[in-house]
Amino acid sequence: MKNRKNMLPSSFQVERRDDGGVILAIQGRMDADRAGDMIRGARALLAQGVPPSLTVDLGEVSYMDDFGSLVLLELREEMESSKGGFYLKNASENIQRVLTVFQFDKARRDVVLAKKPKPNVFERLGGAAIDQANDMRYMVSFLGSVCLALVHVILQPRSLRREETLLTMQKTGFDALPIVGLISMLLGMILAFMSSVQLKQFGADIYVASLVAVAMVRELGPVMTAIIVAGRSGSAFAAEIGTMKVSEEVDALFTMGFDPTRFLVMPKLIAATVMVPLLTMFSDLFSIAGGMLVGVFMLDLTPSAYMNETIRFLELRDIVWSFVKSGVFAMLIVWVGCLRGFQVRGGADSVGQAATSAVVSSLFLIILADSIFAVIRVYWG
Amino acid sequence: MTRNAIIKVRNLTAGYGEDAVILHDVSFDVHEGEIFVILGGSGCGKSTLLKHLIGLIPPMTGEVIIDGDDISRCNEETFHRILQKIGISYQGGALFGSMTLAENVGLPIGEYTDLPPDSMAALIKMKLGLVQLDGFENHLPSEISGGMQKRAGLARAMALNPKILFFDEPSAGLDPVTSAGLDNLIIQLNRNLGTTMVIVTHELASIFAVAHRVIMLDKRVKGIIAEGDPEYLREHSQNRFVKQFFNRRAEA
Numbered sequence: 001m002k003n004r005k006n007m008l009p010s011s012f013q014v015e016r017r018d019d020g021g022v023i024l025a026i027q028g029r030m031d032a033d034r035a036g037d038m039i040r041g042a043r044a045l046l047a048q049g050v051p052p053s054l055t056v057d058l059g060e061v062s063y064m065d066d067f068g069s070l071v072l073l074e075l076r077e078e079m080e081s082s083k084g085g086f087y088l089k090n091a092s093e094n095i096q097r098v099l100t101v102f103q104f105d106k107a108r109r110d111v112v113l114a115k116k117p118k119p120n121v122f123e124r125l126g127g128a129a130i131d132q133a134n135d136m137r138y139m140v141s142f143l144g145s146v147c148l149a150l151v152h153v154i155l156q157p158r159s160l161r162r163e164e165t166l167l168t169m170q171k172t173g174f175d176a177l178p179i180v181g182l183i184s185m186l187l188g189m190i191l192a193f194m195s196s197v198q199l200k201q202f203g204a205d206i207y208v209a210s211l212v213a214v215a216m217v218r219e220l221g222p223v224m225t226a227i228i229v230a231g232r233s234g235s236a237f238a239a240e241i242g243t244m245k246v247s248e249e250v251d252a253l254f255t256m257g258f259d260p261t262r263f264l265v266m267p268k269l270i271a272a273t274v275m276v277p278l279l280t281m282f283s284d285l286f287s288i289a290g291g292m293l294v295g296v297f298m299l300d301l302t303p304s305a306y307m308n309e310t311i312r313f314l315e316l317r318d319i320v321w322s323f324v325k326s327g328v329f330a331m332l333i334v335w336v337g338c339l340r341g342f343q344v345r346g347g348a349d350s351v352g353q354a355a356t357s358a359v360v361s362s363l364f365l366i367i368l369a370d371s372i373f374a375v376i377r378v379y380w381g
Numbered sequence: 382m383t384r385n386a387i388i389k390v391r392n393l394t395a396g397y398g399e400d401a402v403i404l405h406d407v408s409f410d411v412h413e414g415e416i417f418v419i420l421g422g423s424g425c426g427k428s429t430l431l432k433h434l435i436g437l438i439p440p441m442t443g444e445v446i447i448d449g450d451d452i453s454r455c456n457e458e459t460f461h462r463i464l465q466k467i468g469i470s471y472q473g474g475a476l477f478g479s480m481t482l483a484e485n486v487g488l489p490i491g492e493y494t495d496l497p498p499d500s501m502a503a504l505i506k507m508k509l510g511l512v513q514l515d516g517f518e519n520h521l522p523s524e525i526s527g528g529m530q531k532r533a534g535l536a537r538a539m540a541l542n543p544k545i546l547f548f549d550e551p552s553a554g555l556d557p558v559t560s561a562g563l564d565n566l567i568i569q570l571n572r573n574l575g576t577t578m579v580i581v582t583h584e585l586a587s588i589f590a591v592a593h594r595v596i597m598l599d600k601r602v603k604g605i606i607a608e609g610d611p612e613y614l615r616e617h618s619q620n621r622f623v624k625q626f627f628n629r630r631a632e633a
């Protein structure tokens with residue numbers, strides 16, 4: 001008995017009638033601050049045994065809102081479920097109006113907010129497969145529309161948005177110079193240092209120069225640059241187009257008679273395809289400089305000997321090849337970045353997903369393309 | 382009027398920097414328990430004024446006092462206390478895109494009350510029911526129409542039954558029937574819970590249905606050109622722009 005009393009909030013006064021019925025008088029405010037306690041109190045009261053009837057006296061209630069009506073709802077539902085009577089007493093006109101506004105008569109507590117049914121393993125597997133297939137279809141059709149837009153721009157160069165293209169060139173190319181330079185230089189130094197440890201044993205220090213040059217120009221330069229551009233610009237393309245999609249700007253473009261692909265993708269495509277090979281060249285230079293630093297200061301090579309060795313091993317074909325490769329990487333980055341942007345549906349969170357997915361897909365495509373290039377090169381001799 | 386002023390605006394100069402002053406030296410009171418409507422042509426600074434009233438932008442000069450506390454010169458703790466007294470429905474809805482409507486409305490309720498989960502579900506359902514959104518609890522904001530987003534934003538604003546509710550164009554984008562339902566809801570909440578309402582709207586029908594008092598802002602004077610009972614202003618105001626506002630629309 002004592003225990004139960006302790007669990008009831010101080011605003012509850014319980015009186016038991018001779019016929020077993022209970023009168024519950026509530027005092028004070030019934031609002032957001034107190035509803036939680038009152039509901040728990042109501043549960044505690046009825047957990048001790050449900051009376052044949054419950055009368056709630058609201059005479060002393062000074063304020064009631066929908067949180068208060070929630071407390072009454074709790075009591076009513078409990079009473080109804082055990083076929084007991086439930087009555088309100090002394091409800092002021094104001095309280096009655098509040099209960100009407102919040103539709104107390106119709107309200108139900110046992111509403112479960114229907115969670116979206118969780119699909120089982122097979123449904124999810126099938127769903128993912130269908131999504132993949134649709135994704136592929138959209139990829140191909142987007143590729144088609146990019147090609148058409150490209151043809152259009154080549155036939156009518158005036159239709160390219162020149163200022164936008166220059167701005168994108170600056171953002172993708174020029175602004176990336178410091179980070180590309182730094183990373184390439186460090187990479188050149190690491191390569192030189194690691195290989196010198198081995199080559200020193202054979203007194204073949206001088207070959208450090210050719211190793212750095214060939215490794216960087218043929219493979220690492222284009223790939224590293226593309227990875228940096230994918231992280232910096234690919235994600236930005238996806239986020240930009242995705243946000244435009246969410247705020248219906250893409251629809252607006254379309255209905256004004258612009259081709260969204262031509263309008264949004266072409267400047268990026270042209271800018272990146274021009275700038276990424278230049279960045280790659282820049283990266284090659286810096287990595288050779290990095291290798292030379294190690295060669296000169298740790299291996300006691302003279303700068304001229306180092307440069308001679310580098311030039312002797314580098315073929316023009318290597319440099320052209322690296323140019324072509326990075327051009328292709330650039331197109332892939334722009335294509336997949338814009339694709340992810342156009343695929344955005346819904347709200348802000350899907351823009352974030354698009355940016356992530358743009359980077360991951362570009363990395364995959366870059367590595368895939370690089371291995372294809374490697375195979376072609378082997379057979380081409 | 383013996384009612385006390387719950388919002389006091391004194392010599393407020395509002396804007397976005399020295400060369401973008403939108404309102405110059407305005408003063409007015411909002412009384413406790415009234416429905417106060419801010420009128421004016423598009424771009425005259427209604428949303429800007431609202432942002433100053435709720436402390437999103439600090440005043441350039443002057444002060445905004447809400448329930449006794451100066452909103453721009455109080456400490457963090459007081460500011461949070463003020464924020465709990467007010468609810469805001471934004472011009473565009475401002476729902477969280479990654480949450481369902483139920484989660485959007487439930488966010489403040491879960492944060493500031495200790496209701497058991499099943500009671501909370503019933504409450505959320507009731508709140509959404511008030512703005513005629515039964516059955517959309519589990520939709521994402523991107524899956525419902527603009528007017529519906531607006532109404533869900535309203536349900537979120539009034540989730541905790543704050544003392545003061547601010548609405549930025551609550552009925553823009555709603556059909557006349559829903560809009561009238563909304564006016565009705567505003568009147569009911571005001572009458573039964575005593576909620577003070579500050580509403581920005583252009584809608585004449587809605588102004589005459591709900592407003593106890595209005596102020597009208599104007600771009601040209603960067604301030605208030607009329608204040609008072611809307612019916613009285615319509616009949617008796619001598620100001621050309623006020624007359625235009627009330628009559629041009631009425632004739633249409």
Ligand SMILES: Nc1ncnc2c1ncn2[C@@H]1O[C@H](COP(=O)(O)OP(=O)(O)OP(=O)(O)O)[C@@H](O)[C@H]1O
Pocket residue numbers: 397401403421422423424425426427428429430
């Ligand atoms: N972030 C901002 N920076 C600078 N000026 C702004 C900014 N936001 C709005 N303005 C200017 O403030 C003025 C008032 O804008 P506000 O949004 O308050 O208008 P409004 O009265 O709410 O109009 P509407 O009825 O169209 O919503 C406009 O002239 C606008 O150019």
Ligand SMILES: [Mg+2]
Pocket residue numbers: 427428429472549
């Ligand atoms: Mg506005």
